[in-house]
Amino acid sequence: AQSVTQLGSHVSVSEGALVLLRCNYSSSVPPYLFWYVQYPNQGLQLLLKYTSAATLVKGINGFEAEFKKSETSFHLTKPSAHMSDAAEYFCAVRNAYNQGGKLIFGQGTELSVKP
Amino acid sequence: GAGVSQSPRYKVAKRGQDVALRCDPISGHVSLFWYQQALGQGPEFLTYFQNEAQLDKSGLPSDRFFAERPEGSVSTLKIQRTQQEDSAVYLCASSPPRRVGVNQPQHFGDGTRLSIL
Numbered sequence: 250a251q252s253v254t255q256l257g258s259h260v261s262v263s264e265g266a267l268v269l270l271r272c273n274y275s276s277s278v279p280p281y282l283f284w285y286v287q288y289p290n291q292g293l294q295l296l297l298k299y300t301s302a303a304t305l306v307k308g309i310n311g312f313e314a315e316f317k318k319s320e321t322s323f324h325l326t327k328p329s330a331h332m333s334d335a336a337e338y339f340c341a342v343r344n345a346y347n348q349g350g351k352l353i354f355g356q357g358t359e360l361s362v363k364p
Numbered sequence: 365g366a367g368v369s370q371s372p373r374y375k376v377a378k379r380g381q382d383v384a385l386r387c388d389p390i391s392g393h394v395s396l397f398w399y400q401q402a403l404g405q406g407p408e409f410l411t412y413f414q415n416e417a418q419l420d421k422s423g424l425p426s427d428r429f430f431a432e433r434p435e436g437s438v439s440t441l442k443i444q445r446t447q448q449e450d451s452a453v454y455l456c457a458s459s460p461p462r463r464v465g466v467n468q469p470q471h472f473g474d475g476t477r478l479s480i481l
Contacts, residue, residue, distance in 0.1 A: 281467045292472035300467040354406030
């Protein structure tokens, strides 16, 4: 079984400040991990994905995430927040062995950016 | 088109009516997924197709929900005798053919927002 927990349903930062969105996962098989962003009334856009080739993954818009197996974590960071980063962020996991594996999503974290 | 296309974007129906939601995946993508996203929640898996075969329908909440992909391209999610708890955003996603050792992500459409009155 797999599950995802996102700590903090709402995170607020000032423009230019560090963004840290937390994700912990549970998986009985090797996981593939993802971060998606969702803007209002839109679908999910892939930010980055973990594929086991490297533990530090760089994505679009300056975001990156680090896979820590010992902590079962895949936290998302960005050094300097921009107003346009305000959105809902979802961490997701799926079974690495099953290409048809469904994504299991966390509850989401809403990021607010203050000017 | 370049992305996953879903229609309609918004659908309002009265309780008890049947609805049909359409998904047009990215060309060449053999895998197609449907998810349900309730307000303020993360998406939850409904069903999965590989080409025309429905390989996993474990997430469908009841027998009122039915999905098909007869020619392995466009898919339709049908909900019969709709109820208020069916109100949600229905997301469709597709992914490319499988490659060993490659983490193929799912590409999402903008969803259909279904409101049951």
